Amino acid sequence: MNAAPADQIRLLDVQALDVRLTQLAHRRETLPEHAEIRELDSELAQQRDLLVAARTEESDTAREQTKAEQDVDQVRQRAARDQQRLDSGMVTNPRDLESLQSEIASLARRQDDLETIVLDIMERQEAAQARAKELAAALEALEAKAAEAAGRRDAALAEIDADAASVRAERADVAAAVPADLLKLYEKLREQQGGVGAARLYQRRCEGCRLELNITELNEVRAAAPDAVVRCENCRRILVRTPESGL
Ligand SMILES: [Zn+2]
Numbered sequence: 001m002n003a004a005p006a007d008q009i010r011l012l013d014v015q016a017l018d019v020r021l022t023q024l025a026h027r028r029e030t031l032p033e034h035a036e037i038r039e040l041d042s043e044l045a046q047q048r049d050l051l052v053a054a055r056t057e058e059s060d061t062a063r064e065q066t067k068a069e070q071d072v073d074q075v076r077q078r079a080a081r082d083q084q085r086l087d088s089g090m091v092t093n094p095r096d097l098e099s100l101q102s103e104i105a106s107l108a109r110r111q112d113d114l115e116t117i118v119l120d121i122m123e124r125q126e127a128a129q130a131r132a133k134e135l136a137a138a139l140e141a142l143e144a145k146a147a148e149a150a151g152r153r154d155a156a157l158a159e160i161d162a163d164a165a166s167v168r169a170e171r172a173d174v175a176a177a178v179p180a181d182l183l184k185l186y187e188k189l190r191e192q193q194g195g196v197g198a199a200r201l202y203q204r205r206c207e208g209c210r211l212e213l214n215i216t217e218l219n220e221v222r223a224a225a226p227d228a229v230v231r232c233e234n235c236r237r238i239l240v241r242t243p244e245s246g247l
Helices: 005-029 032-088 094-176 180-192 215-223
Strands: 198-202 238-241
Touching (some): 005 180, 005 198, 005 238, 180 198, 180 238
């Protein structure tokens, strides 16, 4: 294949722009904000679960409290009725009187027990409330942190995308001036050779594979016509000659 030396040099410009695009794509993928946001998202999920648990505990204890207070009320009403009967003087039979008094005493003990239960539930409810409040505040702070990180990530991505768009436009311009068959060979090699299809021959060294050409290879390159498209014997990339090739 033949191509004018200037077109071969132009191919190096295309290569340099392609390398920049690859670097930008890599930067896009490896922004530290991605890892930071993943970490924050997992923390957020944990905190949300804890908050749901605390709020469930809060509503469970509220229900328990209502139920326990109803129990206290029932016992209190029954004790009040018994007391009324006792005070009315209508119960005169000693056995009935004794049974009534014993029931009143037993209801008083029951009421005490139930009131202790209510207090215990109230304590648990207050603890759950305090915990839910604390978790909600922590969650809010974490959400603000995540929003701030997402903002930073989006700004960085927008900057990278703007850079990439301008590099792509420049690349299209330069590539348009390279002969189609040379560009096609370059694209094929670039795909096979990890993103580098054309390399400068710099001080007798292929800048694609970094190997120095041996004397036979150098003589072949020296003998090649200026518009011959030379390939590196080692890595098969297009080897572009420049005044610094050391020939
Ligand atoms: Zn090479």
